[in-house]
Amino acid sequence: MAITAANQLELLQTAEAVAREKMIDPDLVIQAMEESLARAAKSRYGAEMDIRVSIDRKTGKATFTRVRTVVADEELENYQAELTVEQAKQYMENPQVGDEIVDEVPPVDLGRIAAQSAKQVILQKVREAERDRQYEEFKDRVGTILNGVVKREEYGNIIVDIGRGEAILRRNEKIGRESYRPNDRIRAYVKDVRRETRGPQVFLSRTDPQFMAELFKMEVPEIYDGIIEIKAVARDPGSRAKIGVISHDSSIDPVGACVGMRGSRVQAVVGELQGEKIDIIPWNEDQATFLVNALQPAEVSKVVIDEEAQKIEVVVPDEQLSLAIGRRGQNVRLASQLTGLDIDILTEAEESARRQAEFAERTKLFVDALDLDEFFAQLLVAEGFTSLEEVAYVDMDELLSIEGVDESTAEELQARARDVIEEQNRKALEAARELGVEDSLIAFEGLTPQMVEALAQDGIKTLEDFATCADWELAGGWTTVDGQRVKDDGLLEKFDVSLEEAQTLIMTARIQLGWVDPSELEADEAEGDELEGAEENEEEAEA
Structure with missing residues (x-):
């Protein structure tokens, strides 16, 4: 298959036809042809030669050229595609390293195998161009x-x-x-x-949950215009979904607007989603209120939120339990996805039993530790006292406000509580010293003897050991593993040490050891405050 004058124009016509069919630039097809012809020519003249092909965009004439590059003497490796400065002097005046010498060579006669190879190169290049064009067209969609x-x-x-x-x-x-x-x-x-x-x-x-959100945007003009905003979406595809909406115009009901006249708008979405039942829920900034709405149609008696653990307890009447959980846990699972919280559902009977167990546990603590009769211990628990520390160090007036407690009784109660705490501290210190804890950790302000003992049991025996801890190792936290939230127990979690308190303790230890410069820390905090202030100003300006 020699490229003669008869088929020169055919090259251009073929390139135009392929480009039109694949909706790509014709020049890309011609470049692919040039590359395929150059590859075929190399198989004829030698693979080490730098053979290039140029097709005239008007006439279709293909020009074959051999290119040789001028290199320094010590860099000469490929004698077919490179030559030295001295060798180049016979082809050009005053040659420099990097110059190229271009010689035209006779066109090659493509055999059957070479023609097939050229065809494959062209097809591959066209496919690549087609994919690039498709990516550019759809990447913003x-x-x-x-x-x-x-x-x-x-x-x-x-x-x-x-x-x-x-x-x-x-x-x-x-x-x-x-x-x-x-x-x-x-x-x-x-x-x-x-x-x-x-x-x-x-x-x-x-x-995808956002598929439903986009369908609502198409069906509800108020969402498209930004008057109503979709704040959260949760789906069990093909079965049931929940969507939280809020209106930025007090005169427009977000739920009613999404439902439409006689349910026309929501039914259009339901029809597209193969009959998926959709609960449209008014969104609320208050997590508890939003959760109560999200668990509809079940009624909720009480909500208890643990913000640090990102968990929430919901108490429902006994007869509402199955409705709140839903078939195969569907209702509570969707409500959890919608709010972003782990939800534990308890019946009123279960919650009552748990409260009674806590009441009995605290009563026993006061009976055993303070040598009180059961009635008096129950009276303390009923007044909200939960630990010996609260009894020992609370303001005297709080004890005197309890019916039947006079000043001498209150003083005796506090004295007993302090004696018990001191004895517990003494035993904890002895245990810590037996485990090899150094005085630097015992004397560290902010750690009680019980905390020091707990740290020692985990191998933390020096201030240096303590300073290398992470805040979550002390206070505990939550980790997401395979989409499930997993609890990480903290060494000091049972002493109600929060994440912020753990951070402060660890940083104080590092400062005492000289690992951190307090002035640099203050500068970092000031810089953080400035950045936060700048962000707030930008948000106000945008508003």
């Missing part, structure tokens, strides 16, 4: 909804024609058991667009 036509199914994955390219809807992104046939119309959410070495680059989803 992540987070939007696309309409397409089903082309085929591959191993449960749906290949969708989206006009100027293809997208893939993986089988785990389909709702329930929905199935599609070729030429069915489909609407899906663009979850991701990324460069792939082969295959589709646009990844679709019909199970």
Whole structure:
């Protein structure tokens, strides 16, 4: 297959046709042809030669050239593509390192194998250009909804024609058991667009929570205009969903606007989601109020929030338990996703039993430690006293406010409590010293003898050991593992040491040891305050 005058123009026509079909730049196709012809020429003239091909964009004439680069004498390696300054003098005047000598060589006659190889190079380049064009076109459409036509199914994955390219809807992104046939119309959410070495680059989803949010944006003009905002979405695809909405206009009811006249708006979304039941919930800044709304239709008696642990306890009437949990835990699971909190649901009977157990435990503590009768111990617990420290160091007036407690009784109570605490401290110090704790840790301000003993039992026996601890190691915390929140027990957690207190203790130890310069710490804090102030000013300016 020699490139003669007869088929020069055909090269350009072929490039135009391929570019038109694949919707890419014709110049990219011609560049692919130039590269494929150059590769075929190298197989004829020698792989070490630098053969280049240039196709005239107007006439289609292909020019074959051999390029040799001028290099320094000691750098000469490839005698076919390089030459020294001295050798170059016979081709040009005053040659310099880096100059190129270009000689035209006769066009090659492509054999069957070379022609096939050239065809493969062209096809590969065209595919790469097509993928780049598709990526550039769709990369900014992540987070939007696309309409397409089903082309085929591959191993449960749906290949969708989206006009100027293809997208893939993986089988785990389909709702329930929905199935599609070729030429069915489909609407899906663009979850991701990324460069792939082969295959589709646009990844679709019909199970993503934001798919439902975008559908509501299409059906509810107030959401599109920003009057109503979708604050949170949780879905069990194909079964049930919850969506939290808030109105920025007090005259517009967010729930009513999303439901629409006779449910027309929400039904349009439900129809697209294969009959998925949707609970539309008014969003509230108060977590407890929002959670009560999120657990609808169940009634909630009481809510207790543990902000540090990001957990929440909900107490419901006994007969409401199954309704609050939902079928296979669906209702409470969706409410948990919506609020971002771990939710424990208790019945009123379970909560009452737990409170009684706590009451009995504290009563026994006061009976055993302070040598009180059961009635008097119960009276202390009923007044809100939970520990010996509270009894020992509380203001005298709080004890005198208890019915039947006079000044001498209050003094006796506090004296007994202090004696017990001192004895506990003495025993804890003895145990800590037996474990090898150094005086530097015992004398460290902020740690009680019981805390020092607990640290020693875990191998922390010096101030240096303590200073290397992380705050969560002392106060405890929560870690997310495989989507589940896992509790990390802290060494001092049973002493109610918070994360902030742990940070302060560790930093104080590091300052005492000279590991941290207090002046640098103050400068960092001041810089942080300035940045925070600047951010607040920007937010106010934007508002």
